[in-house]
Amino acid sequence: MRITLRTGDITAEICDAIVNAANSSLLGGGGVDGAIHRAAGPELLGACRQVRAGQLPEGLPAGQAIATPAGRLSADWVIHTVGPNRHAGQTDPEVLVSCYAASLSEAQRVGAATVAFPAIGAGVYGWSAAETAAAAGQACNVQDWDGIDEVRFVLFSPDIHAAFAAVFSEADG
Template sequence: MQIDAVLGDITTARVDAIVNAANSSLLGGGGVDGAIHAAAGPQLLAECRELRRTVLPDGLPVGEAVATGAGALPCRWVIHTVGPNAHRGQTAPALLRACFTHSLDEAARVGARTVAMPAVSAGVYGWAATEVAREAVSAVRDWPGTGVDQVRFVLFSEAVLAAFAAEL
């Protein structure tokens, strides 16, 4: 699998699927989540509401992932994952790694061969960019699945990009 990192806007990534650093409600929020929902338009929110109404009435648990269509985004799918929130004491590296491995599992399930991922939990959830980079890159490299050919970490700042570049 090819793995790289770039500075950019994940909502414009030309890949099969993008990963959303979602909150458990799946109904939009700030940061990457808000940007993805805004760019995708109302179809994404409608799909997330349907998931909440049917299979995820209590929301998406931390570390899990679920795929939806992408609405108006240039990709086919959005894979939502809920990162651990360090401010709430969710500091286990295994929870963070699960976000990336479960997102890859979902990508393979829907047939996405190219995936863009953000630095899940490195924003308002309080994880240091160096920790996120270490766990994310390691999780992707160690992922035992098949079907995904490329993972591109699309990152929001030079500092976060530098942390990922150091791990790669």
């Protein structure tokens, strides 16, 4: 599995699946979540409402992931995961690792060979860039992710890019 890093806009990525740092409602929000929902259009919101009406009426718990069609994005899938919110007392780093691992598992399930991730938890949820990068690294190395050819981390700032580069020193991009 190839790891690439870049600073940029995750909604512009051409890949099979884009991971959304969602809130538990799955109905949009700020940051990456809001940007993905805006770019994907009403189709994504409709798919998320179906998930909420069916299998997740209480919302998506932190550390889990679920895939929906990607609406107007160039990707086929949006994989939603909810990071633990440090400001709300959710401080277990294993839940953060689980966000990445559960998203990779969903990517395998839907047959996504290329997956673009943001820095889950590094925004308003209060995790440091180093903690987020370490969690991503641990999840990528926890097992062979058969069928996934590339994991691309699309990071919103140079400092977060630097933290991921420290973990994935062999990565290009």
